[in-house]
Amino acid sequence: MTSSSTVLRAGGLSMSFGGFQVLRDITLDVGSGEIVGILGPNGAGKTTFMNLLTGALKPTGGHVELLGEDVTRLPTAERCHRGLARTHQVPKPFSEMTVFENVLVAVNHGRTRHSDDPITEAWTVLEETGLARVANRPAETLGLLDRKRLELSRALGTDPKVLLLDEIGGGLTDREGDELVELIRRIHGRGVTIIWIEHIMRLLLEACTRLVCMAEGKVLADGDPHVVVNAQEVQVAYFGTAA
Numbered sequence: 313m314t315s316s317s318t319v320l321r322a323g324g325l326s327m328s329f330g331g332f333q334v335l336r337d338i339t340l341d342v343g344s345g346e347i348v349g350i351l352g353p354n355g356a357g358k359t360t361f362m363n364l365l366t367g368a369l370k371p372t373g374g375h376v377e378l379l380g381e382d383v384t385r386l387p388t389a390e391r392c393h394r395g396l397a398r399t400h401q402v403p404k405p406f407s408e409m410t411v412f413e414n415v416l417v418a419v420n421h422g423r424t425r426h427s428d429d430p431i432t433e434a435w436t437v438l439e440e441t442g443l444a445r446v447a448n449r450p451a452e453t454l455g456l457l458d459r460k461r462l463e464l465s466r467a468l469g470t471d472p473k474v475l476l477l478d479e480i481g482g483g484l485t486d487r488e489g490d491e492l493v494e495l496i497r498r499i500h501g502r503g504v505t506i507i508w509i510e511h512i513m514r515l516l517l518e519a520c521t522r523l524v525c526m527a528e529g530k531v532l533a534d535g536d537p538h539v540v541v542n543a544q545e546v547q548v549a550y551f552g553t554a555a
């Protein structure tokens with residue numbers, strides 16, 4: 313049974329592509345106010361899992377609950393209106409629009425609550441994510457790091473209750489990584505629950521209250537981040553050898 317503080321629930325989620333089973337019976341409850349990191353080797357099924365949570369893919373088994381309601385059959389846009397936003401591993405902005413316009417679209421069309429002042433709200437997001445300096449540039453002219461910041465900005469523009477991040481830290485310097493952790497903590501401090509898929513373990517250990525390790529489409533370990541990272545089965549799955 314889902315606890316009253318559970319904001320997102322994967323109930324026995326499975327996914328197959330043709331005869332290839334990518335996810336096997338994944339059950340995960342995410343409570344309000346958690347920052348849950350998800351790590352696992354390439355091909356573990358992390359992005360597929362996120363795609364099932366957001367509705368980009370329909371599961372071959374199991375269900376998804378958002379804020380206590382079954383949303384398994386709802387499309388991505390409807391889940392977004394209910395408070396579930398994501399970033400993509402490969403940024404997907406509206407390329408010919410400016411950075412500001414991209415976020416304005418999110419503010420105007422990604423929320424249930426009508427914004428009385430979408431321009432100020434979009435600007436506030438860009439200031440928070442550090443993109444105000446390039447607000448008037450077409451999105452297609454941004455480098456990779458700013459495209460990732462724009463992914464995050466567009467997600468924040470929808471005013472999410474639950475934010476899913478897919479490898480947003482890749483390619484950052486140590487200092488940029490520190491800034492990202494700080495930003496994610498700030499967003500979390502406003503009451504947003506966060507699920508963060510990432511390969512950079514340092515970032516997850518610094519930011520997350522809980523860590524889940526996936527391998528071969530299953531949850532291998534789930535709990536305190538330092539305990540999970542040091543678990544022998546996680547070391548073997550992730551590094552190929554025990555520490």
Ligand SMILES: Nc1ncnc2c1ncn2[C@@H]1O[C@H](COP(=O)(O)OP(=O)(O)OP(=O)(O)O)[C@@H](O)[C@H]1O
Binds near residue numbers: 354356360
């Ligand atoms: N649309 C698809 N059709 C067929 N196979 C797919 C499809 N999407 C993903 N897969 C396969 O499912 C497996 C899991 O992929 P997924 O992208 O979810 O893994 P991941 O853990 O996110 O990996 P990475 O860390 O490399 O991003 C991989 O073997 C992948 O090739």
